Amino acid sequence: MMLEPAQRAGDAPPTAREQGRSTGSSRAAMPPTAATANDRSTAQAIQVIPAHDADRRSEHEQWLGRRLLERQLHDGAALRISALTLQLGLFRHRVPAAEPDLRESIDGLQDELHAVLQELRDVAGKIYPPLLDGAGLGPALREVADRTATPVRIDAPEARFGPAAEGAAYFAVTECLDALDGGAPPVEVLVRLDADILAVHVTGVDVRHAALMHDQVRRMGGTIDVAGSGAGTIIARIPCE
Numbered sequence: 313m314m315l316e317p318a319q320r321a322g323d324a325p326p327t328a329r330e331q332g333r334s335t336g337s338s339r340a341a342m343p344p345t346a347a348t349a350n351d352r353s354t355a356q357a358i359q360v361i362p363a364h365d366a367d368r369r370s371e372h373e374q375w376l377g378r379r380l381l382e383r384q385l386h387d388g389a390a391l392r393i394s395a396l397t398l399q400l401g402l403f404r405h406r407v408p409a410a411e412p413d414l415r416e417s418i419d420g421l422q423d424e425l426h427a428v429l430q431e432l433r434d435v436a437g438k439i440y441p442p443l444l445d446g447a448g449l450g451p452a453l454r455e456v457a458d459r460t461a462t463p464v465r466i467d468a469p470e471a472r473f474g475p476a477a478e479g480a481a482y483f484a485v486t487e488c489l490d491a492l493d494g495g496a497p498p499v500e501v502l503v504r505l506d507a508d509i510l511a512v513h514v515t516g517v518d519v520r521h522a523a524l525m526h527d528q529v530r531r532m533g534g535t536i537d538v539a540g541s542g543a544g545t546i547i548a549r550i551p552c553e
Contacts, residue, residue: 371531372553375440375476382440390432397425440479449478449503453485460489462496468503473510474553480532481512484525484548488514491521497543505552509534512548519544 404418436442444452450468457464472478485501492499502513514521519538525548529536534550 371480372476375479378440378479379445379475382436382442382445385432385436385439386442390429390436393425393429393432397422397429400425440475441482444478444482445475448472449481452478452482453501453503456482456486456489457501460492461494462489462492463498464489465498465500466503467500469505471505473505473550476532477510477550477552480528480534480550481510481548484528485512485514487524487528488517488521488546491524492517506549508552510550510552512550513545514548515545516543517546518542519546522546 400418400422404415404422407414407418441452441455443455448468448470449472450466450470453466453468457466473481481503489499497516499514499516502515504511504513514525519540519542522536522538525546526536529548529550532550534548537547537549539545539547
C-alpha cells in the first residue's frame, strides 16, 4: 500500500494570523460549559509557567523539524519501498508457473515490505501526522476520532493555524482521547480561532485529563483551563505563529 502524497505547505490555506482579522472573536461559539465571568466559581486553572520568547521559538523550530522529518520519511523511504513492492509484483507475473518456490519467495518479500511500510507510517504519525500536515487540524482529529472507541464529534474550521500550534493541539487532544474509558459518554472537540489564539474545547471528559494536555500546551506558551468537575470541559489556548 502506498502513502498518498500529501498537500504541502505551499498549497495550504492561509494561516491563523492571515485569517484572524476577518474571522473575529469566536467566544460566542464556545460551549456553555466553558469558564466565563459568571461561572468562575466552577472553573479550575491548571498552573502554566509562561514560556519565554526564546523557548517558544525553540519549540516552534522543533515542530518544523518534526514536520520536515515526516516529509523525508513520506517522500523518501516510504515511496521507495512502495515502488520496490510494485516492481516485485510485476516481476512475479513474469515468473513461470512451474517455479512455485520463486513465486512464494517474492510473495514473502512483498509481505515484509508491506510490514516495513506500515512501520514507517506509524513512526511518521508519531513524529508529525501526514494528514495534519496536508489537510489540517480538523481532518487529522477526525481520523483520531474514527479510531476512538468513545463517540467523538469534531467541530473545526478549515483554517490553518501554523505547524507548531496545530502539532501541539493535535497531540494534546490525542493524549486526552487515548485516556478515555471504553464506556465513556460522547465527547465533543471544538476548535476555534480567537484573535491570534488557537482555542480547543474538549467537552464531556474527566477534567483531570487536563494534566495530559498540559506539557504540549505549556511549551508553546499556552494555557489550560477546566470548567466543572468530573465530566466537564478542558480548554486549551495556544498562540499561533
